[in-house]
Amino acid sequence: MNAMGNRPLSALQQGYLCCRSCHKLIPKAGQVMRCPRCRRKVYPRVPYSLAQSWALLLSGFFLYIPANVLPIMTLYKGGTIRTDTIMSGIINLMHIGMTPIAIIVFIASILVPLLKMLALAMILLAVQCKRQCNVCLRTKMYRVVEFVGRWSMLDIFVISILVGIVKFGRVASVDVEPAAWLFACVVILTMLAAMRFDSRLIWDEINEYE
């Protein structure tokens, strides 16, 4: 019997489990198993993957709104005070003639988190509704979401650098506002949501059909 016949079948359906951390193939035996190589518990699929992903994603989404509306930092400079939200910081970058950098920051801190949450929600919804079309596309989307997620931390690092370098007391200094912390939480929560999701779930329905 060939593993690559006309009908592609998952390892799980043929009685094998794949360890999630070291990718070892283990013949299924019993309910709770440990991987002989890395000593980690092996499950057919990550338990409660979908529910946990949804929970993390939704909490990320609800924090995303205040993170964008509230100010992320205040700049004191020569007696003037300037409070910025994420968007006004980007607009300010454009005003000083730094459009390419403004575009990078816009992509990293507004476009990426939003599109990432939408894409992940679509993937989760499709798995939940047992959809069978566009599986390949969804796998690709998941790969992009996983890769791109950490880059949203850019704004947090920019603020930290500004706090670390602009410390001239009354003359010029930078304060962190609450939205920075909220935004960091959004990034961390969505990263965790993507990590908790078991990408093999996308393909499970296909196995059952063919």
Added chain:
Amino acid sequence: MLNTDKAAHLEACPECDLLIDASEQVREGYVSQCPRCLGVLEHPLRLSIKHNFICVLTGLVFYFPAIFLPILKFTMLGNTEAMSIVGCVLALFATTNYGIAGIVFFTLVLVPLVKMMLIIFVTTRLYYSVKTPFLAVSFRWYNSLSHWGMLDIFLLGVLVAAIKLANDAELEPGLGLYAFIILLLSSALQTQLLNKKLLWKLIERHGQ
């Protein structure tokens, strides 16, 4: 169920769980992909254990200057301030932004160091084939920490911050920036080209 002779060549695609006969799918010296989801199963461009160790060692040598030496120097109205990563964390801590300080400390100071320590431990033990406990646990921790190292993003952050400040004052790159770039390059090279499959196989042989 397949017979045991064949089962030795079997592999499951970690991304879509397709059962693959590795003797047919994986060819030496080529990029091999899962026929169903096109996830990369094996890539020919991988560092040997020795070269990987050299890479990490380079990173470790440049880690401390990168963390402690000033990355940017900022002069405004005659005053000069220098910013290092540790200085950044301390400044955030002093202004009671404990959360942000924690994130910066974790992703830029702690994770890179712990990752390097773990991989040095694993690769040296495997290279000299010493039977050691905790090899599998260390490598597992290394793999799960690698999501949280954010050196590359910090470098882009330095660029953005420098441009934001360029109008107001004079900026100068510090020694720390060069050390940081070397640390970033060596760590990216080491993480991307790490032969995880080989390491897991060796751990299975020598570990526990």
